[in-house]
Amino acid sequence: MRLQAIVRGTVAAAAIAASVLLTGATPTPSPTPTPPIPDDPSDPVRALEYWLDGAGIREAWQTTRGEGVTIAVIDTGIGRIPTVFGDAVVGGTDVSGSGSPDGRSPVGAVDGDHGSWVASLAAARGKADGSGMIGVAPEADLLSVSIGFGAAASVPFVDQVADGIRWAVDNGADIINMSFTTNTLDWDQRWDDAFLYAYEHDVVVVVAAGNRGSGTSMVGAPATIPGVLTVGGVDQTGTASVEASTQGITIGISAPSEGLLGVSADGSLASWRGTSGAAPIVAGTAALVRSAHPELDAANVINRIIETALPVPGVTDVPDPLYGYGLLDADAAVSASVPPVDANPMGDLAEWVRLYRRADAAPAPEPESTPVDVEPLPPADPPSTAGSPLIPSAESLRYGTLPLIMLSVPGILFGLGVTAAARRIRSARKPSTPAA
Known part of the structure; x- marks a missing residue:
């Protein structure tokens, strides 16, 4: 079982973690297998990436590694690390007003490495000898859209996100990853048009559910927006994480969120946790699915991921507020036979907007009036003869x-x-x- 593979990967990781961190309906057509990828499971760094086996990613690589698919990472910027990303980053921009024009300079003194960590989980290239950190979709392309959190940006956050989505769509993104939350259920109406723009252009949008350890007790926007694939987090045993995840009815899939690795903007290896890391693991899986099945639209890519999820023992009703539809199984998402769907299983934002947003009121029509003929008034009585006010009259x-x-x-x-x-x-x- 996949859960057993997760446990085995955890044991191997624990044995070498110290040394590494000290040193830095209609069946879908079967995709054509690809040549083996340089991958040394005994490499200390690769051994720490327990999700490669636990989530079926190594098995999925026998079919595809994400070639021809572009993932936009809307985050704090993807660092210029040739040994990790090589030629992976094919474009970028800054929407924060604080970064470099190509979106590659880290934005924010606190969160500057966050974007690089996210991107490395999604599509790090790994070394030619099969060592070093490797992403879920190591042959996918990346777009770096740098944003700033809090005081790290001079542009309002809602505008950054809306502008970043539109730029990513216009520059060829097939998948957009957003590893952040606002900690509020509602969202600014400016996001309605931006997310609809992505959906109308057949883009898969993957977002993080948030973490209790960061103060998110329930999922917040953008994870509450209909149509996005919201990712919850589990630990190395496949159990919902207490600190590095949260809960909510919009969670669609769960992926590892504890004991993660990421490459910082300076090229150093970092250990971290959170659904910010679970989301790019799922985004990378979406890239594998789109690469293997280019005929599928975004709704069917999402549907394959949730329909092939591993069931969680003891969970009978799905979607579950902790696990969504279950645990990520990248190999099944790529290779299983899944009936197609006609609509996004994660919801319809256009319908939500129609029901819950107040439409702009149209100008009230001018009333039409018909002239009415009125009979003339009778002539006034003639004035009486003026007399003295001292003499009584009749x-x-x-x-x-x-x-x-x-x-x-x-x-x-x-x-x-x-x-x-x-x-x-x-x-x-x-x-x-x-x-x-």
Whole structure:
């Protein structure tokens, strides 16, 4: 089993790690086998690359090594290391505003080596004698698109990513690898068009799920964008990594993320971990699939990778939030018979945008009004003859004087009656005087 191969590779790696680190439906047509590649499994560095056997990569090399496929690495730049990349890097650009025009100068004091580590896992050439670090697709071409994280760039990050994707597509990328996360589920709307642009041009987009050890408890964008192949991480035994991976329903495949090797921008060998390294292992596998089956579109390349994944013991429902569809099996992805699909199994971004993004409101139509004929008003009454305001008129007598008299007279009479009654009462109470 592939898991047993992983364990065997781990034991061999542990035995020599110290010395190395101290020194630096319709069956798919079967591809034509390729000549043997210079590969010395007993080389100390190659022995540390346990994933070459554990993920079936050495077996896949019997069929293809990625020739004719281009992988764009959108990261901190691929260092100029002739002994590692040779003529692998066929183009590049900087979208950070801080790197060199060819995208090869490391961007960022902290993360400057990150892009070189990623690229070496995907497509390092290895030495002619079969020693030294070798990538998953050692005959694939590379594009170096340098970006900067945080203060390492003068351009907003969302713009860097969008510009980098478009440049990669326009310059021949068949696969785009993005080993970073934003730690948020949502993403800027500017990424909608950029990722759709990649999909419309038949590009496979591979992204890292993120790492708990770096504060990512759940997958974040771009790993949440429909259509991307999100990669989770496992340790040397095929168990989901606690620190060097995360979880989420968008994970599609799992690959080694612990005990990894990478070549730094200065050519030195580094030990590292994280789904940043698991992603280029999968991107390299996608290059092997595209090289062996150039007739397949991006959706079917992704489908072959997830459909041929090794099942994880104890996991019954897929995709699983830790493992996705299972563990990467590069040999099966290249050689197995897999029925074709009509749509990307990782989702449809165009449909998502249609459902969840508010479309620009169209201008409200101008209301149409129909003129209405209105009958003319009757002529106004002629003005009355002007008179003195001191002389009462018939109208003032009718509506003013007469009502006033009618209301006032009873009141006056009532008041006089009350007064007379009061006088009589007082007279009756006054005592009489005796006669003299």
